Amino acid sequence: MKTYKINILVLLTLLTVAFISCEDEGVKNDDNGNPSGPVVGKVTEIGVPLGEVETTIIGPSGGSFSTSDNRLRIDVPAGAFTSDQTLTVQPITNNNGPGKGLAYRLSPHSLTFSKPIKLTFSYTDEETSTTFAEALAIAYQDKYKVWQAIGISELDLINKTVSVYTTHFSDWSLFESFHIIPATSTVSLGETIELKVVGYFGEDLLVPLVAGEQAPITEPREASQYVKKWTLAGSGVLKSTGAKATYTAPNQVPTVNPVAVTAEVDLKHKGKYFLVRNLYIGQTGIYLKLDNNDFFHMEGEVRYIQDADLSMLTGGTILNGETRGIAIHWQGKISKQTFQWTSEFPLFNYNYQSRYMYLQYYYQEVSPGSLIITGYGDVGEYVTGTFYLEASGLLDSQVPAGGNPWPRKGKIEGFFKVRRSI
Template sequence: MKNIIVYILLLTSITSSAQNDAAEDTITKPAITAIGKPDGEKTEMKIGKEGGSFTSSDGKIRLIIPEGTVTKKTTFSIQPTKNLAPNGNGKAYQMEPSGINFNKSLQLVFYYSDDETGGNSPLLMGMAMQDDNGKWFSLKKAVLDTLAKTLTADIHHFSAYVNFSKAKISPASARVKVNGSLRLKIVGAFMDDTDEDAELGPLRIEYPNMNWSVNGIPKGNSSTGIISASQSGSAIFQAPAQIPQQNPVAVTVEQQFQSAFSR
């Protein structure tokens, strides 16, 4: 049986709101997960009062320690681990020494490529940390630079840090038989506006009137496949009767929406 390969892309931006709007969101409790197991080579460097910087073994993050952060030679390390955060991208990174609140802010820089966004808008990326109890928090002051392709935040202590997406479409890709169908849904990451570092957890985003397209054609057609949106934040892709000339096909949704929540 011939298959149609479908790539699903989310082209949108999110703003936060502490009140409900026309959307209905289904919220779960803030995420608490296990600590990710090591998944890569640990990088270590001894840094003294003069400060310094170094990168993870995979080159994905850089830790910048300013002058005067420590008073004596201290061994700093970055250990790549499994990323268990809601909507996590790539690996998580556990840094040592733990249990120290530094007098100066350290800077943590995530590097990303277009391929690593999974087709989603970079504007949907954020940075999150995990506390000792396994709870995840979004760092509100993370700064995105789409030209340099970096995500940067000031941190005061060490934990596990990740790059995550504020919203994703599930699944991100799939194979669909001709005349077959595929249900898609948008899954967000809950961010509580009441705290500086917001609690993070999964939620289903239920926004009406999202603009779905197939290969750039609004709602698609009989040649590319048809996408039918529902008011539950999901959509059904109905594959055409034969393999389209452009295969894989790209399903996209565009919408500016708020990650509204109830307290």
């Protein structure tokens, strides 16, 4: 098997054309290729490319291919292809409403398989912190721009993977079949918010889907039949009825931050599980803490630079006589997304004393963790989210000759609620 990378611009047009021609397994068409009835499910925009196209050649003997971020693995059994086939994979924005992380464009969409191939998504502990592994599912976007969910065929709790089998390529996404909304992670002092447990399938379908079952992803629906009770760990007041609950934050930043709101759900044949929403309590701005120190507050803002297709979160303050600042940059428009740290984008920089800065890597070792945008609005409205770096590297920009430019690693945790300025 041969594996290599090719330039995005070379294939972008071809991939777009291939997507339009992709056949859908779940909707019947008339003789003109139009849907014979109303399209069922939520229509969403097609994802925008966010990284390089990766390509591999697999022949009749079969083979496997994993993306460079180790997020997605494709296993092709022997006999699926009758000749050598060039397969391409590209990360794209995940416009699947309950989606987790990036989506992936698998091409060519017109390729048919003699045998089903296996698609395996890896997930992290962080991604199941608001749900549970049994509620994860995988979906593809059909030609009507509706995401079609497929019940997972294999769940590996040890290696943290979920798998499905398919006979076509499309745009694919990992997602939560139900969870607590809103996704916001930050609550202002004294603010009251409404929480709700929702699912994304028709009311007559079991959650999660059984293996191999297909269903269109809809607008979120209340999942009252599954919710047994709500609990609160931390400061504030929680009141609940069925699938809904209201949480009122304290008027001061609590010592234990975030607080945790939990909904116990009973999936009958699957057992009882817990959905958790961690809520950070604070005033408008950016909060950051290093290692086991306390959170400190910075004023901040977020903006989107259209010409560069670049979003940035920036803030700063003076603490103990030192100027401290933070800047986080990521590619694309401001939207609900989860970004894993890389050596490139998203970029993280927390600096102080003008010479020291914590980055998203240490030497060439990228820190585990992510940037999560949990809510966003137009110019003048709030953008909320969290960031976490398990092993951020401290760079000394003024190190003496022969000295160590990387004196230490640090764990960084933060959350923000800032206005969008551009």
